[in-house]
Amino acid sequence: MTSSELPELPPATRRLVRRTREDEEVERLLRLMGGMPADAYVDACEIIAEQPQHRTASHLVGHLAREIDSGLRKLLVAMLPRDRQKYLQELPRDRPDSYDPPRREVIDEICAFLRVPEDADVPRAWRSINWHDRAHRDALRVPRVLDDGFLKSWNDFVHVLLMVGRAFEASYLRATPLIDELAAIEQPTKDDCKRLRNQIPQSTAALSTAGEN
Numbered sequence: 001m002t003s004s005e006l007p008e009l010p011p012a013t014r015r016l017v018r019r020t021r022e023d024e025e026v027e028r029l030l031r032l033m034g035g036m037p038a039d040a041y042v043d044a045c046e047i048i049a050e051q052p053q054h055r056t057a058s059h060l061v062g063h064l065a066r067e068i069d070s071g072l073r074k075l076l077v078a079m080l081p082r083d084r085q086k087y088l089q090e091l092p093r094d095r096p097d098s099y100d101p102p103r104r105e106v107i108d109e110i111c112a113f114l115r116v117p118e119d120a121d122v123p124r125a126w127r128s129i130n131w132h133d134r135a136h137r138d139a140l141r142v143p144r145v146l147d148d149g150f151l152k153s154w155n156d157f158v159h160v161l162l163m164v165g166r167a168f169e170a171s172y173l174r175a176t177p178l179i180d181e182l183a184a185i186e187q188p189t190k191d192d193c194k195r196l197r198n199q200i201p202q203s204t205a206a207l208s209t210a211g212e213n
Contacts, residue, residue, distance in 0.1 A: 022162065023158075025162065025165075026162055027041055027042055029161070029162070029165025029166065029169055030068070030165060032168065032169060033072065033075055033165075033168065034075075036071060037067070037072060040065075040067050040068050041068060041161070043064055044060075044064040044065060044068075044154075047061050047064075048061060048146065053146060055143055056143045057143075057146050058134060058146050058150050059134070059135055059136070059144070061134075061146070061150075061154065062131050062134035062135030062136075063135040065134075065135075065154070065157055068161070069129070069131055073103070073107070073110065076114070076164075076168070081113075084109055088101035088102075088105060088106060088109060103127070107127055108123055110164070111164070111167075114164065114170075114171055115167060116163050116167045120159075120163045122159075122160055122164065125156045125159060126160045126164075128156070134153070
């Protein structure tokens with residue numbers, strides 16, 4: 001039987017998961033930055049809430065959270081003043097094989113630039129979360145479970161996304177100079193296109209601004 005002769009499968013059915021107002025606000029704020037982080041957040045919320053849980057739920061959520069975290073940092077670093085970006089690039093790397101500036105300093109620079117309220121304790125909470133280890137398997141042992149420690153890290157991450165997202169929304173216009181710079185290039189290179197995809201908000205408003213220039 002060829003692939004064209006295979007019977008069609010019925011559409012997958014999904015149980016709607018009740019979300020909090022906080023979840024809805026985080027999704028809205030992430031959509032200002034791009035579809036990928038917002039959709040990854042929604043999927044992570046659904047995986048956490050689903051019953052019975054996926055056996056690998058902690059790893060699935062860990063990978064999604066890691067994608068959100070890294071995408072957020074890449075976008076927001078590109079909004080920093082040039083001298084602060086230069087400062088970060090000149091710092092010694094956390095690992096010899098790493099191309100990225102140290103995560104701790106990146107987070108501190110982002111929070112200072114966005115003027116995240118100091119009493120929100122965002123830098124400390126953000127730095128304490130390590131999604132890399134939670135995402136990856138422990139050799140061939142059974143998957144890690146969604147225990148209280150994992151859920152505390154997730155709740156801390158949601159708080160970080162909320163505070164950073166609100167600060168980003170308040171300072172959204174700071175991305176405009178980079179958008180204008182890229183839009184003014186008559187013959188963009190592959191590197192320019194990469195910067196467009198990774199270093200400016202991938203929202204309709206931001207991309208429309210680039211298209212109008």
